Amino acid sequence: MATAQAAHDDAPSAARETGVALVGLVVGVLVGYGLWAGFHLDNLHNGLLALTFTAVGLYVVRMRPGHRVGRLFAAVGVLQAVLFFGRQYARHEPRLPAADWLAWVAVWPVPLVIAIAGVAVMAFPDGRMLSPRWRMAAVVMVVLGILLSVASALWPIEDDWDRLVVEHPLQVDGAAWAERTVWPVTVFCYLAFQVLWAAAVIARIRRAGAEEVRQLRWFVYAVAIALCLLLVGAVVWQTPLPGLIALSLIPVAAGIAIFKYRLYDIDPVINKTLVVGAMVLMITVGYVVVVVGVGALLPVSNPLLSLAATAVIALLFEPVRRRAQRLADRLVYGHRATPYEALAQLSAQLPQAPEGLLGGIAATVAKAVGATEVVVWLGDEREMAPAATWPERAGENTAVQAVALADLGSAPRTHLRPVVHRGRVLGSIxxxxxxxxxxxxxxxxxxxxxxxxxxLVIDHQAQAAELKAAARRIVTATDAARRRIERDLHDGVQQRLVTLGLELGGLAERAAVAGDADLAARAESARRQLLEATAELREMARGLHPSVLTQDGLEPALANLADRSPIPVRLRVSVAGRQPAEVEATAYFLISEA
Incomplete structure (x- = not known):
């Protein structure tokens, strides 16, 4: 199931890929033919808008299939391509067939295009309206765009007809009334649409989080510039053309915002472009300064100046490249981890304590892909339990019943990746x-x-846990062996030696009574040696596992060990109560061997 989901994620729909290619081809053909038909400055904005909206829209559709802004941008781009093609075709000299009808097609959709572009602006960056009221405002704007487009299709009310030098192909009664009544309403709606765009963007900024504010920053700059140029152009220069051309900044800024803060695919391209551009600028400036600047001070031209310029550039190249790379990284990635940095951060966490490894993995994954939640699960395909979560759920009971791997990816907006190492499922993310x-x-x-x-990390952690458990088993087994040997010595050999000592003492007494002084002396000497051996054996048995350690704890056992030491010992012990038996035994024998 997880493999099927990963394959579904990795393989974009063939139909979507085909659709993206066809839309791009159609827009490219329309804009290309429009440029071939001639150059008309007042139509240039349509071509620029067609290219920018289509490029950004199709890229977003391809990389984020469910993103509504991508579809809206692509729709605006296609309509702008139609407008550009029709207007360029209509103004071609000599006159081409059906020029009036293509001019008509290039004029009447303008209100609808403006309305759809407004919806795209209002829905940026997540593709959703701020509230049901804003959604209703967008619906009203689209409905007005459709009605005004119908009016424009019936009557030549748009002022674009004055520049197209062709007649409106439809001769419908009421043209004077439409120009007197409908056209002022159209102009008012255009202004209202722009005010609505600005209000929506401002409202979104006020409600946005830090990430969304960073996305909107580029977008707001472009919208503000375009609106200012529209107003200034209309009032000062009596033409909205500067503002119309500046409208192409909006999809460009939207693309920068989306690519910069969401899609890593374009980041390396932007990064390398900035670095290469900085290096080209440095080489050009260095050559001009040395060859042209210094050459102007010399009375005659000197061919050594080119060599000097090359030497200066060679010396400055690497320091400038490093600085340019750091600046490009900061501009493109900001404080977000690049793909390389994310992998490096994960590798750097390997030497950490095993207890914090999984939490570090969850945080690294969340930072790398911009996730709202990341959970690291441990187990096999049948049962998995959460081992780490980002963000950490402080004070929350994280006890969760075991879940099968096949059920983990069923939650909405959740992407599942099983963790497999050497062909064995160790967990999932x-x-x-x-x-x-x-x-x-x-x-x-x-x-x-x-x-x-x-x-690798989970396998490393499992091996570390197995090693720790093995060490604990060794300590426990060694301690048990010491206890067994000490018990066997005490209950077996030591008791037999004590009994033998008593018998030797009795033999010495009987020999003394019988008047055999030599036998009595030998028996008494053997008894004393046996008592000394018994004492040494008892001491050795106590050293194997002293009973005072089991009964009283580490501190009294160490004090007893210090008292029996042949050299003076100064002991200071600070232990908070009794510790586990294996811990006390390990500490005791480490100190006894010091």
């Missing part, structure tokens, strides 16, 4: 994104790489 968001292709690849590294 579940990643939850915000509503309406999915993992981009680069994020999926990065997540797969992190999961592969996680397999």
């Amino acid at each position: 579940t990643v939850t994104k915000q509503a309406g968001e999915s993992l981009s292709r680069a994020e999926r690849q990065l997540l797969d790489d992190l999961v592969a590294q996680t397999g």
